[in-house]
Amino acid sequence: LQRIDPDATVVFVMNHRSNMDYVLAGYLAADQAALSYAVGEWARIWPLAQLIRAMGAYFVRRNSRDELYRRVLERYIAMATHGGVPQAVFPEGGLTRDGRLRAPKLGVLDYMMRGFWLDGARDLVFVPLGVNYDRVLEDRSLLLQADPAARRPGGAKALWNTLAFAMHNLRLMLQSEWHRFGYACVNFGSPLSMREYCAIHGVDFQKLGAEARRDAIAALGSHLMSAVGRIVPVxxxxxxxxxxxxxxxxxxxxxxxxxxxxxxxxxxxxxxxxxxxxxxxxxxxxxxxxxxxxxxxxxxxxxxxxxxxxxxxxxxxxxxxxxxxxxxxxxx
CATH class of the missing domain: 1.10.10 (Arc Repressor Mutant, subunit A)
Incomplete structure (x- = not known):
């Protein structure tokens, strides 16, 4: 990481296993700058919203069909990229429901590439991060979401389960019987300079037509997701x-x-x-x-x-x- 051009826009590319990924991303970059990254509107609840926003996140309406909203979001991300704002992106677009890596969604990546110019003052550097946990706090909830036939708890039941979980762990702590949840591990991959990538593949994203651009963004997304997958820790x-x-x-x-x-x-x-x-x-x-x-x-x-x-x-x-x-x- 020390070899990255200090003027480059740095984007951390992570697999998405837990909502704790946001905390982890903020912690990893704490000695540099607050990271900017997108979070779904589901997280706009107290006190989670305040915590996530304090770590540099912004809320987005995923799968929105509002053309004006999408244009504004596209411009915001492109300007942040062009301006050198450090960012994090989760290409999967959501938490894995079955533990496997998901195929990348390309919207945010496409918006970032709209803020990158080959002859511009800044390079754009993607840094792959692979993350894994011994304990994912939401694991059972995620499995329920993956099963269309499963009964989902209502809001009151979900709140009760959360409070019961917290009280159970507090009781164990008071009785000196509490154990940590295991290990969370992060691996950093080799940084990918977009200037070098474009030179190797002979592509200039700003000059591509709509169809060719979609193909090029898909190839880049697949390349980044493969790089992340290779470094997921065991x-x-x-x-x-x-x-x-x-x-x-x-x-x-x-x-x-x-x-x-x-x-x-x-x-x-x-x-x-x-x-x-x-x-x-x-x-x-x-x-x-x-x-x-x-x-x-x-x-x-x-x-x-x-x-x-x-x-x-x-x-x-x-x-x-x-x-x-x-x-x-x-x-x-």
């Missing part, structure tokens, strides 16, 4: 979830789990993936991951043997899906 809970999902009926001793995890780590390493082993201690990583899975009742323990909880296979699959694309032969 953390303990998804690693263990992959083992349990692969053989949901099998019972494993801790020694067998360690052997299976070691084999997976070797496979991920051979594929060029970034595996995060906390404290560089595999035994510790295994214990942290298993503790989280047991606390959430995603796995069952009996006589020292562990197996997937049959009622929680979809949630285990959600975490396993976050790293499945990193292995050869797995589709994103």
């Amino acid at each position: 953390v303990p809970v998804p690693l263990l979830a992959a083992v349990f999902v692969r053989e949901p009926e099998a019972r494993h001793s801790e020694l067998e789990l360690k052997a299976a995890v070691e084999a997976l780590i070797e496979a991920f390493g051979a594929a060029g993936a970034h595996v995060y082993v906390p404290r560089r201690d595999l035994d510790y990583a295994l214990s942290v991951g298993l503790r989280m899975l047991k606390l959430r009742r995603l796995v069952e323990e009996r006589d020292g043997l562990y197996r997937a909880n049959p009622r929680e296979l979809s949630l285990l699959g959600y975490y396993a899906n976050s790293i499945a694309h990193l292995l050869p032969g797995r589709e994103r």
Whole structure:
């Protein structure tokens, strides 16, 4: 990052797993400047709206068909890009519902490219960021949204669930029984200069017709999403979830789990993936991951043997899906 031209417009490109991504993005850039990024109008509720706005976000109406609104938003993003405002963008356009990476949506990316000129004073540099969590706070809600047949809780029920979750964790803290939610990990990829990209591909976005521009933006979006996908970190809970999902009926001793995890780590390493082993201690990583899975009742323990909880296979699959694309032969 230190090699990036200080006058360039820097845009962090992230996969979108949790609403905590906004906090994470703000934290990563805290020593530079507030990032500007789009957030859906769903977040315009107290106190979330005030927190997100303080971190540099602006609210957008996704999928709006209002032509005037879209023109104003396009101009705003193009001017911010042309003016060198540091930004973050989530190409997926929303949270993943099943843990897998989603195909990129191209609207905001297109607007950014309208503020970039090859002969302009500023380069535009995209910095891929891959993020993953041992615990996504909204995981069950996201799975409900992915299932059209599932019953969704009303507003009062959702509020009650949130308060119950907060009170449960407060009680555990007071009883000194609370455990952290595991690890959140971020990897930075190689910065992509748009001047270099355009030179290599022989393209000038400002001179393209409508159809050619759509194709060029789609190719750029796919390139950036692939760059993000390659650096999504492998953390303990998804690693263990992959083992349990692969053989949901099998019972494993801790020694067998360690052997299976070691084999997976070797496979991920051979594929060029970034595996995060906390404290560089595999035994510790295994214990942290298993503790989280047991606390959430995603796995069952009996006589020292562990197996997937049959009622929680979809949630285990959600975490396993976050790293499945990193292995050869797995589709994103």
